[in-house]
Amino acid sequence: xxxxxxxxxxxxxxxxxxxxxxxxxxxxxxxxxxxxxxxxxxxxxxxxxxxxxxxxxxxxxxxxxxxxxxxxxxxxxxxxxxxxxxxxxxxxxxxxxxxxxxxxxxxxxxxxxxxxxxxxxxxxxxxxxxxxxxxxxxxxxxxxxxxxxxxxxxxxxxxxxxxxxxxxxxxxxxxxxxxxxxxxxxxxxxxxxxxxxxxxxxxxxxxxxxxxxxxxxxxxxxxxxxxxxxxxxxxxxxxxxxxxxxxxxxxxxxxxxxxxxxxxxxxxxxxxxxxxxxxxxxxxxxxxxxxxxxxxxxxxxxxxxxxxxxxxxxxxxxxxxx
Amino acid sequence: xxxxxxxxxxxxxxxxxxxxxxxxxxxxxxxxxxxxxxxxxxxxxxxxxxxxxxxxxxxxxxxxxxxxxxxxxxxxxxxxxxxxxxxxxxxxxxxxxxxxxxxxxxxxxxxxxxxxxxxxxxxxxxxxxxxxxxxxxxxxxxxxxxxxxxxxxxxxxxxxxxxxxxxxxxxxxxxxxxxxxxxxxxxxxxxxxxxxxxxxxxxxxxxxxxxxxxxxxxxxxxxxxxxxxxxxxxxxxxxxxxxxxxxxxxxxxxxxxxxxxxxxxxxxxxxxxxxxxxxxxxxxxxxxxxxxxxxxxxxxxxxxxxxxxxxxxxxxxxxxxx
Numbered sequence: 001x002x003x004x005x006x007x008x009x010x011x012x013x014x015x016x017x018x019x020x021x022x023x024x025x026x027x028x029x030x031x032x033x034x035x036x037x038x039x040x041x042x043x044x045x046x047x048x049x050x051x052x053x054x055x056x057x058x059x060x061x062x063x064x065x066x067x068x069x070x071x072x073x074x075x076x077x078x079x080x081x082x083x084x085x086x087x088x089x090x091x092x093x094x095x096x097x098x099x100x101x102x103x104x105x106x107x108x109x110x111x112x113x114x115x116x117x118x119x120x121x122x123x124x125x126x127x128x129x130x131x132x133x134x135x136x137x138x139x140x141x142x143x144x145x146x147x148x149x150x151x152x153x154x155x156x157x158x159x160x161x162x163x164x165x166x167x168x169x170x171x172x173x174x175x176x177x178x179x180x181x182x183x184x185x186x187x188x189x190x191x192x193x194x195x196x197x198x199x200x201x202x203x204x205x206x207x208x209x210x211x212x213x214x215x216x217x218x219x220x221x222x223x224x225x226x227x228x229x230x231x232x233x234x235x236x237x238x239x240x241x242x243x244x245x246x247x248x249x250x251x252x253x254x255x256x257x258x259x260x261x262x263x264x265x266x267x268x269x270x271x272x273x274x275x276x277x278x279x280x281x282x283x284x285x286x287x288x289x290x291x292x293x294x295x296x297x298x299x300x301x302x303x304x305x306x307x308x309x310x311x312x313x314x315x316x317x318x319x320x321x322x
Numbered sequence: 323x324x325x326x327x328x329x330x331x332x333x334x335x336x337x338x339x340x341x342x343x344x345x346x347x348x349x350x351x352x353x354x355x356x357x358x359x360x361x362x363x364x365x366x367x368x369x370x371x372x373x374x375x376x377x378x379x380x381x382x383x384x385x386x387x388x389x390x391x392x393x394x395x396x397x398x399x400x401x402x403x404x405x406x407x408x409x410x411x412x413x414x415x416x417x418x419x420x421x422x423x424x425x426x427x428x429x430x431x432x433x434x435x436x437x438x439x440x441x442x443x444x445x446x447x448x449x450x451x452x453x454x455x456x457x458x459x460x461x462x463x464x465x466x467x468x469x470x471x472x473x474x475x476x477x478x479x480x481x482x483x484x485x486x487x488x489x490x491x492x493x494x495x496x497x498x499x500x501x502x503x504x505x506x507x508x509x510x511x512x513x514x515x516x517x518x519x520x521x522x523x524x525x526x527x528x529x530x531x532x533x534x535x536x537x538x539x540x541x542x543x544x545x546x547x548x549x550x551x552x553x554x555x556x557x558x559x560x561x562x563x564x565x566x567x568x569x570x571x572x573x574x575x576x577x578x579x580x581x582x583x584x585x586x587x588x589x590x591x592x593x594x595x596x597x598x599x600x601x602x603x604x605x606x607x608x609x610x611x612x613x614x615x616x617x618x619x620x621x622x623x624x625x626x627x628x629x630x631x632x633x634x635x636x637x638x639x640x641x642x643x644x
Contacts, residue, residue, distance in 0.1 A: 065399035073394035091413015103531030116440035209425030
């Protein structure tokens with residue numbers, strides 16, 4: 001495969017779970033294939049206009065289903081740990097995206113191979129997030145089953161609805177283990193699908209080497225670290241709202257077209273963004289813009305193409321003139 | 323990542339299901355990680371002695387468990403089709419091999435990245451194997467459930483024990499869709515893990531592009547096609563017996579050290595090899611040796627290192643002097 005030269009600008013695109021499984025639906029895999037096909041417009045557009053593209057995707061609804069299958073069938077098939085389930089969903093969601101995207105690129109007359117790379121993401125096992133786990137996973141369980149799960153070494157807490165559920169840590173990603181692999185593929189002109197579901201979290205054991213850890217990594221934060229370390233020009237976070245809003249949910253709510261780094265940090269400090277929803281996306285954007293000369297855009301799938309042209313979404317840059 | 327030059331010899335290693343989940347065990351994923359660590363000796367040895375290596379692995383026990391989980395929890399989470407399950411197991415088994423192999427290489431002082439590529443394998447939807455499916459998958463079901471499964475468009479038959487089970491076609495692989503990706507990685511010095519579980523079978527739809535198909539691909543045949551198209555010097559098939567045997571299971575059984583192509587074809591024609599076990603491996607070896615100038619070796623995991631040096635296993639070559 002010939003190397004592309006000169007170097008093209010690099011975009012990392014973080015696809016929200018809603019890209020494949022919209023909120024409120026319980027989609028079959030066939031629905032998810034259909035959603036994938038519909039979601040790929042912005043990616044095709046970027047590839048067409050000369051970008052090297054890496055796709056990061058969520059796995060919330062899909063790993064939720066896997067946890068249900070593993071729990072329900074636990075007497076008949078030994079359950080898999082969370083990191084292994086992340087790798088499994090990265091495999092099959094990657095397959096779905098890769099097939100759909102290759103077909104979409106082909107129809108657009110673009111000859112680009114797409115490849116899914118199973119990705120490990122380094123985290124710090126001593127991170128405070130590991131001591132105070134806050135990320136609920138799987139469905140609610142009975143008090144009896146909760147006791148069993150705790151006896152297996154896991155943590156169970158009551159969620160916001162008073163339901164007992166497993167809870168794991170979500171430490172920030174430090175580095176992407178397969179970065180050189182992803183870079184080699186992008187250098188060869190391949191569209192890489194990587195860090196699926198945030199990547200399988202691992203840490204460096206002093207004698208054993210890399211070891212998995214029972215945790216999840218936020219996929220937007222993983223995308224930001226990947227974009228930073230790839231030297232990307234653009235981090236595009238595609239979600240289910242068209243922009244970052246000020247005063248969200250109040251009569252004065254308004255979409256923010258541009259945000260400087262300082263403004264974004266200040267607003268986040270003032271808790272302007274929803275904790276389980278927009279805040280981690282804004283923080284991922286801040287993290288990327290702070291450490292690079294690139295820009296970050298947060299917008300919806302539908303507005304992705306306009307947003308790249310600066311006509312929609314919220315663009316976050318280091319300064320107003322960037 | 324620098325390209326390695328000059329070109330190193332290429333080996334494709336097909337790891338049997340027993341590498342991770344030995345027959346007769348019902349291993350947890352932790353057992354499977356342990357087996358993976360123990361199985362990687364021959365791969366480390368080849369990498370150390372200057373080979374570029376691609377690993378293909380089976381998924382029999384693992385996809386069997388996935389089918390059980392999907393079946394048992396079918397009321398609570400919509401079941402995934404077979405091709406998607408193959409991609410899922412390729413994701414998580416790949417993660418397991420990649421982590422274990424990277425650690426093993428590191429301990430051996432070899433700086434090599436390992437990457438899992440989710441692989442699609444092209445098959446012919448009109449292949450006779452699709453009209454007369456013979457590959458049993460999943461566990462036995464009741465007559466009532468069999469009727470439901472048939473109503474969903476699947477085929478159910480009685481297996482050799484009289485149990486009703488789903489049966490799918492296992493058509494021969496025509497090509498490996500991600501071949502350029504795998505080659506680009508190997509050119510960059512990466513050990514690729516590809517075609518896991520034989521790869522997700524796909525065909526080229528005249529208007530839609532690549533589409534998945536409900537089938538499975540034999541992983542040894544996929545490895546042979548991959549080895550052929552990579553221009554590999556060696557196809558190493560690691561299984562649970564140390565060599566190909568003549569008169570297997572009789573008082574005169576003897577291990578065959580060398581086999582020419584003609585001898586192997588003749589013996590296979592005379593049904594010398596077990597149909598669900600050794601025959602497909604010998605056919606994969608025949609397919610590779612016939613179309614290349616390489617050699618194929620069939621041996622056990624334990625004998626892999628000796629076999630590469632010609633001191634164990636069965637080596638199949640085009641002629642006696644090859």
